[in-house]
Amino acid sequence: MSTPVAANVITQVRERVKAIETMPSIPQVFLPLLDMLNLPPDLVSLNEVVKLVSYDNTIAAQCLRVASSPLFGLAKSPDTIKAAVISLGLRRVQTILLTCCMGKAFPAKDWPLDPIVFWRHSLGCAMVCRQFSEKMGGGDREKAYMAGLMHDIGFMVNCMVFPKEFGAAVKYALERQIPLDVAELATMGFTHCESGRALAELWNLSDDMIHVIAHHHNPERSGTAQPLVALVHLSDLLCRMRALGYGYYERQKVDLVEDPAWAILLREHRKLDGVDLVRFSFELDEAVEGISHLVSTIMAGGNP
Ligand SMILES: [Fe+2]
Ligand SMILES: [Fe+2]
Structure with missing residues (x-):
């Protein structure tokens, strides 16, 4: 687990993110x-x-x-x-x-991240979260979808508010094939989790959603929203392992069953005991095409 970001850095990020609230778009x-x-x-x-x-x-x-x-x-x-x-x-x-x-x-102009790739990841994660929540039985499936859709909102904030710094972080990640949040922390001193949280607070999102955005890379740090954050954490990993990541290969060892987030979910939802996570991850391949099509629909705007 990475070390938490210093409080003074979080305050500085928060100050800069305030500019987004007046965005005309x-x-x-x-x-x-x-x-x-x-x-x-x-x-x-x-x-x-x-x-x-x-x-x-x-x-x-x-x-x-x-x-x-x-x-x-x-x-x-x-x-x-x-x-x-x-x-x-x-x-x-x-x-x-x-x-x-x-x-x-978030108009996608001059983003250091490919907006289509970003949207495929966010929508993919939203779909996986909903499917996951269906497998758990109970729970609010649309809330799970919303959590997946918004979890990486901080990347968009970084594209708009810290384009130069974030551009360098993306380059650093690509060169080393490491996860983007690790590269952000190494080069910027904070991650999309802090900038996303600042915007989520500004927009008065619910506490659960703020927890998802702030802690989806470290679900054990989340208090009350822990199962939802764990669900997003695993869905995010699943997407990045299949063809719904950030458009580059991440050299990291992922063992979903050994991940602490899986234990958090199992504790809450015994029904998950029979779910084969590896198979679930392969099922995702079938959904990729539909998700790509949906992203084109969304990126095309309102024109038929
Ligand atoms: Fe993330
Ligand atoms: Fe993500």
């Missing part, structure tokens, strides 16, 4: 949507979700196209937002909207 529905996702599901009304999705035409069109992806369970594209909300359910539509908004909130 953030879709107007994004922040109200984040607020809504913090509410208990029974306090969210169908009309409010429909209103939020319909607010921006291009986002609404994109949501309908994403909703028709087999990965979201609908065989045919719904004709109206209301029909989509009714057939998919409120929570799922909220996460689809979040997926579309995230793609727009």
